[in-house]
Amino acid sequence: MTRVAVIGAAGRMGKTLIEALTQTEGTTLTAAIERPESSLLGADAGELAGVGKLGVAVTGDLQAVTDSFDVLIDFTHPTTTLVNLGICRAAGKSMVIGTTGFSEAQKAELAAAAKDISIVFAPNFSVGVNLCLKLLDMAARVMGEDADIEVIEAHHRHKVDAPSGTALRMGEVVADALGRDLGKVAVYGREGQTGARERDTIGFATVRAGDVVGDHTVLFATEGERVEITHKASSRMTFARGAVRSCAWLQGKPAGLFDMQDVLGLKG
Numbered sequence: 001m002t003r004v005a006v007i008g009a010a011g012r013m014g015k016t017l018i019e020a021l022t023q024t025e026g027t028t029l030t031a032a033i034e035r036p037e038s039s040l041l042g043a044d045a046g047e048l049a050g051v052g053k054l055g056v057a058v059t060g061d062l063q064a065v066t067d068s069f070d071v072l073i074d075f076t077h078p079t080t081t082l083v084n085l086g087i088c089r090a091a092g093k094s095m096v097i098g099t100t101g102f103s104e105a106q107k108a109e110l111a112a113a114a115k116d117i118s119i120v121f122a123p124n125f126s127v128g129v130n131l132c133l134k135l136l137d138m139a140a141r142v143m144g145e146d147a148d149i150e151v152i153e154a155h156h157r158h159k160v161d162a163p164s165g166t167a168l169r170m171g172e173v174v175a176d177a178l179g180r181d182l183g184k185v186a187v188y189g190r191e192g193q194t195g196a197r198e199r200d201t202i203g204f205a206t207v208r209a210g211d212v213v214g215d216h217t218v219l220f221a222t223e224g225e226r227v228e229i230t231h232k233a234s235s236r237m238t239f240a241r242g243a244v245r246s247c248a249w250l251q252g253k254p255a256g257l258f259d260m261q262d263v264l265g266l267k268g
């Protein structure tokens with residue numbers, strides 16, 4: 001049985017992760033953590049998630065509960081995740097990280113910690129998005145030199161980072177397939193007298209509205225035809241199931257930085 005802790009337990013993903021853990025054989029919730037100043041400390045994590053009493057009280061101190069879990073699932077905020085990473089690294093605990101919005105320097109900190117502990121880090125844990133990443137690699141190789149490529153994403157009004165981590169990963173996959181450096185060819189939004197589109201650029205457009213769970217489209221447009229690869233998430237449970245699956249997958253793995261493509265066996 002894989003013992004799992006969830007930090008950010010009262011968040012949109014935190015509650016869904018707790019529910020997913022109750023539905024998955026072979027994993028069990030053993031700790032739930034929120035901010036030290038949260039009014040929810042002491043509440044039952046299952047009741048918080050709407051799945052009934054689980055006998056796990058929400059705590060505000062990750063350091064104090066490291067003995068109680070094998071894997072920490074973290075869908076919070078980059079600065080929070082890096083603090084948690086330090087605690088897990090010192091305690092020799094694995095992590096499943098879904099947080100998005102890291103800078104390149106922050107990603108390097110994740111990679112450094114993965115020399116000591118095993119980590120699955122993915123901007124999107126859904127099976128469908130990870131399939132789309134494979135399809136995008138193929139589409140870029142077949143059409144990319146001739147096509148204008150644009151990544152369009154939409155999310156709920158509460159999302160704090162843009163473009164989404166998934167949109168950026170989609171852009172990276174396409175850029176890698178074409179031998180381009182995303183840092184040099186990405187265009188984030190357009191306004192005013194922009195001039196005509198530059199050939200090798202990859203554009204990003206962001207929508208924030210209502211309760212959209214997560215929509216992503218990558219457009220390959222030439223003169224005469226266009227291909228659109230679209231994923232639409234209708235429930236956060238799709239992300240939560242992938243993250244919980246990653247916890248079980250991590251058992252017995254050596255230190256290293258993995259992603260959802262590794263968990264799904266989609267690499268290579």
Ligand SMILES: NC(=O)C1=CN([C@@H]2O[C@H](COP(=O)(O)OP(=O)(O)OC[C@H]3O[C@@H](n4cnc5c(N)ncnc54)[C@H](OP(=O)(O)O)[C@@H]3O)[C@@H](O)[C@H]2O)C=CC1
Binds near residue numbers: 010123
């Ligand atoms: N990889 C994937 O598949 C997915 C990734 N995400 C990403 O996950 C992250 C969270 O998203 P979402 O659940 O919507 O956001 P929420 O804001 O709903 O949840 C984040 C939770 O973390 C809590 N938190 C923040 N700091 C701390 C801390 N120091 N200690 C403990 N808890 C803390 C927040 O508390 P408070 O509200 O008090 O700040 C909140 O409860 C985002 O980066 C998002 O992009 C989301 C969905 C899928």
Ligand SMILES: O=C(O)C1=N[C@H](C(=O)O)C[C@H](O)C1
Binds near residue numbers: 123159166215
């Ligand atoms: O914040 C969200 O909600 C989501 N964030 C992830 C991202 O930034 O790609 C994944 C998913 O689309 C939902």
